[in-house]
Amino acid sequence: xxxxxxxxxxxxxxxxxxxxxxxxxxxxxxxGLVPAAVLAATSLGPSATGPVDTLVILLxxxxxxxxxxxxxxxxxxxxxxxxxxxxxxPRVLLALVVGAGLGAAGLVMQAVFRNPLADPGVTGVxxxxxxxxxxxxxxxxxxPLTLPLGAFLGALAAVFVVQLVAGLRGGGGGTxxxxxxxxxxxxxxxxxxAIANAPxxxxxxxxxxxxxxxLTGATWTDVAVAALPGLVGIVVLLxxxxxxxxxxxxxxxxxxxxxxxxxxRQVLLALSAVVIAAGVCVTGVIGFVGLVVPHLARLxxxxxxxxxxxxxxxxxxxxxxxxxxxxRNLFDPVTLQTGIVTALVGAPVLLALVCRRGGR
Numbered sequence: 001x002x003x004x005x006x007x008x009x010x011x012x013x014x015x016x017x018x019x020x021x022x023x024x025x026x027x028x029x030x031x032g033l034v035p036a037a038v039l040a041a042t043s044l045g046p047s048a049t050g051p052v053d054t055l056v057i058l059l060x061x062x063x064x065x066x067x068x069x070x071x072x073x074x075x076x077x078x079x080x081x082x083x084x085x086x087x088x089x090p091r092v093l094l095a096l097v098v099g100a101g102l103g104a105a106g107l108v109m110q111a112v113f114r115n116p117l118a119d120p121g122v123t124g125v126x127x128x129x130x131x132x133x134x135x136x137x138x139x140x141x142x143x144p145l146t147l148p149l150g151a152f153l154g155a156l157a158a159v160f161v162v163q164l165v166a167g168l169r170g171g172g173g174g175t176x177x178x179x180x181x182x183x184x185x186x187x188x189x190x191x192x193x194a195i196a197n198a199p200x201x202x203x204x205x206x207x208x209x210x211x212x213x214x215l216t217g218a219t220w221t222d223v224a225v226a227a228l229p230g231l232v233g234i235v236v237l238l239x240x241x242x243x244x245x246x247x248x249x250x251x252x253x254x255x256x257x258x259x260x261x262x263x264x265r266q267v268l269l270a271l272s273a274v275v276i277a278a279g280v281c282v283t284g285v286i287g288f289v290g291l292v293v294p295h296l297a298r299l300x301x302x303x304x305x306x307x308x309x310x311x312x313x314x315x316x317x318x319x320x321x322x323x324x325x326x327x328r329n330l331f332d333p334v335t336l337q338t339g340i341v342t343a344l345v346g347a348p349v350l351l352a353l354v355c356r357r358g359g360r
Contacts, residue, residue, distance in 0.1 A: 023307045030314040034096070037318045041092045041325045042084055046332055049080055057084045091218040094226055095324045095338070096317040098215075098279035099289055101230045103316020104237050105272040106290025107297070107308055111244040112265055113173045116298075120276045120290035123180040123269055127187035128158025129280045134191050134207045138198040142206075148225055148281040155277035158183060163266055173251065173265065213286035213339025215324055222282040233275035234313060240268060241305040248303060286339045288346025289316055295353055 043054040057076045059066070066073060102120055109118040121127060132154030136142040142150075162183050166176040191211070198204035243264050246254040251261045280286075293316045294308065301307050320338070323345060327336040 099320025100317035107294035124158035124183035129155035151281035230278035
């Protein structure tokens with residue numbers, strides 16, 4: 001269960017009090033870190049362009065306005081501009097959107113289930129996407145259209161089944177959690193069977209590659225697929241901080257305030273599922289972002305979700321951008337998968353948090 005629980009009186013009053021100035025300032029600083037991370041990540045690579053050159057390229061659409069006020073930036077080469085606009089920037093923005101969504105969804109899951117080990121895949125959303133994607137890959141039906149669409153629908157279908165079964169049992173968050181674990185195990189078995197019986201070894205390798213999560217070859221279409229539903233879901237989730245604070249009190253106390261806990265839980269999980277599915281369907285399964293980022297945010301800022309939600313969004317996005325930079329450049333010319341880097345970083349951080357908390 002969540003251990004960072006504040007007195008009920010403080011949580012009830014929280015929606016009506018101003019956010020502490022220091023925490024609001026930290027959120028603004030993190031927001032300023034986002035464009036810096038995007039600029040740095042877009043500049044780095046086997047053929048480094050340099051932050052200044054990259055900034056000039058990114059500001060190229062504003063050249064007429066700059067020249068109108070007497071500023072004449074240098075003209076970048078066509079090859080460098082193509083590298084930035086067609087290859088690096090889509091990958092960086094995709095990492096930013098997906099990381100932000102995973103950070104927000106992970107925090108929502110932990111609050112709804114009152115369990116700090118809950119992650120974005122706990123309701124089967126990642127496994128549902130993975131099962132459909134793997135089946136499409138090993139059967140040769142995967143295309144740039146069918147793969148993300150099938151993964152997106154598979155993710156939503158898995159969450160729908162989990163909520164339906166849990167609703168039939170009439171249970172609360174604990175029942176949903178158990179049904180989600182069972183669904184993950186079932187879908188995991190289907191995924192393993194599909195890969196083990198793939199007719200071609202190349203298809204099995206491609207399926208394993210997808211399961212590890214990666215942003216290689218990201219396009220503007222991928223960015224649009226992830227951003228359109230993902231950003232809408234994130235914006236809506238940002239408005240649910242009061243409900244998430246009440247969930248930390250327990251379902252009985254939350255219901256005593258007038259909140260319809262079952263319906264609110266379903267809405268929150270559905271929104272989280274859309275956000276996760278939008279990212280997973282184009283990147284594959286990327287772990288630890290939605291588990292570790294909310295942990296760190298809560299450790300630094302306390303349990304108030306009015307602060308935690310925007311911070312988790314910002315830190316999740318920046319974390320995945322930086323993880324992708326490491327994946328691209330650490331062992332150049334060999335490129336690691338982004339999901340592998342998040343696991344290599346996230347697992348030790350989670351272990352350190354567990355050791356720090358000790359018996360608590």
